[in-house]
Amino acid sequence: EAGVAQSPRYKIIEKRQSVAFWCNPISGHATLYWYQQILGQGPKLLIQFQNNGVVDDSQLPKDRFSAERLKGVDSTLKIQPAKLEDSAVYLCASSLGQGFYEQYFGPGTRLTVT
Amino acid sequence: QKEVEQNSGPLSVPEGAIASLNCTYSDRGSQSFFWYRQYSGKSPELIMSIYSNGDKEDGRFTAQLNKASQYVSLLIRDSQPSDSATYLCAVSPNDYKLSFGAGTTVTVRA
Numbered sequence: 001e002a003g004v005a006q007s008p009r010y011k012i013i014e015k016r017q018s019v020a021f022w023c024n025p026i027s028g029h030a031t032l033y034w035y036q037q038i039l040g041q042g043p044k045l046l047i048q049f050q051n052n053g054v055v056d057d058s059q060l061p062k063d064r065f066s067a068e069r070l071k072g073v074d075s076t077l078k079i080q081p082a083k084l085e086d087s088a089v090y091l092c093a094s095s096l097g098q099g100f101y102e103q104y105f106g107p108g109t110r111l112t113v114t
Numbered sequence: 115q116k117e118v119e120q121n122s123g124p125l126s127v128p129e130g131a132i133a134s135l136n137c138t139y140s141d142r143g144s145q146s147f148f149w150y151r152q153y154s155g156k157s158p159e160l161i162m163s164i165y166s167n168g169d170k171e172d173g174r175f176t177a178q179l180n181k182a183s184q185y186v187s188l189l190i191r192d193s194q195p196s197d198s199a200t201y202l203c204a205v206s207p208n209d210y211k212l213s214f215g216a217g218t219t220v221t222v223r224a
Contacts (some may be wrong), residue, residue, distance in 0.1 A: 031210075038155030042118075042202050045159065056211055091157055098147050098210035100165060105157040 002026065004106030006092050012112045018080035021109045025073070025094030031055075032069055033103060034077050035091040043091055050074065050098060082113045117141060118205050120215035128223050133190040135218050140184070142174045146206035147179055150218065153199045162188065185192030190193045 005024040013019050025032050031050050035043035046065065047057040051072040060067070066082070069075040079086055089108045095101040121136045128170040135149075146165055150158035164170045164186065176189040186205070188199055200217040207213060 006178075042204075042216050044214070048210065050210075067164060089157075095125070099206075102148065102160055102163055103212060104151075104160060108157045 004092055005096050006106035006109055007088075008109055009107060010110050010112075012080055012114065013049055013082055015113050016081040018078065019082060019111065020075045020079075020091050021092075021111075023075045023077070023092030023106060025075075025092070026104060028096070029093045029094035029104075030072070031099050031101070032065055033093040033095075034075070035093065035105075037108070039088075044056045046077070055098065076084050079111075082111075084113050087109055087113045089113060116215075117207060117213040117222060118203055118215040120201075120203050120218045122188045122218070123200075124219040124221055126221045126223060127193050129195060131193050133193050133197065133220050133222070135188040135190075135201050135203075135207075135220070137186045137188075137205075137215055138184055139186070139203075139205040139207075139213075141205070142147060142181075144181075144205045144207050146182075146212075148204040148207035148212070149175075149177060149178070149188045150202040150204060150214075152202055158202055190220070195222045195224050198222045 034046045037043045046060045048055040049069040067077045091108045092106040093103040095103045123127045127133045149162040156217045162177040174191045178187045200219045202217045203215040
């Protein structure tokens, strides 16, 4: 079974530029998550989708971050404009559903904002 | 108070010893508990999940849960150099949101 796919793996941009990340979850997984992990910290949930609906985006900086999950499969996370403090690893995870289901992570995208 | 707290590391253990990792959580209504392993530069990898009080064993790993004390732990028996990684405790305070601790870095000395 293929795992969670993410691209790109690495991205370097200048502040105030925009960037987009893509995620393809494990086949059949209804729930998709985007996390931000800053060096030395645990992952922090940015947004959670159940199929193509948003379940939780309370920690998403909506003035600069946006995310969508069209057709309930792939998802994109966008940052516009980027700030220096956005430098982090962006992790996508998926699970069969909400609640007790285990989450599986993709390889992540390492973003550096200069 | 942080939702999930882990014992500060780094934790250094000799090869073959038991590594003991601790995690406490603040939401008494939490129902799901997970341990993830994260190698440097890699993404978190699920190694254990536990949902009820008591012990759960999987190979050299044992997870222990005590909901009354709001405490979950992970024991790594016969530690190997390949176990050197950061271990993340994750707790679900409600039926969908997962909160992670900052992680404990384990180094196994050969």
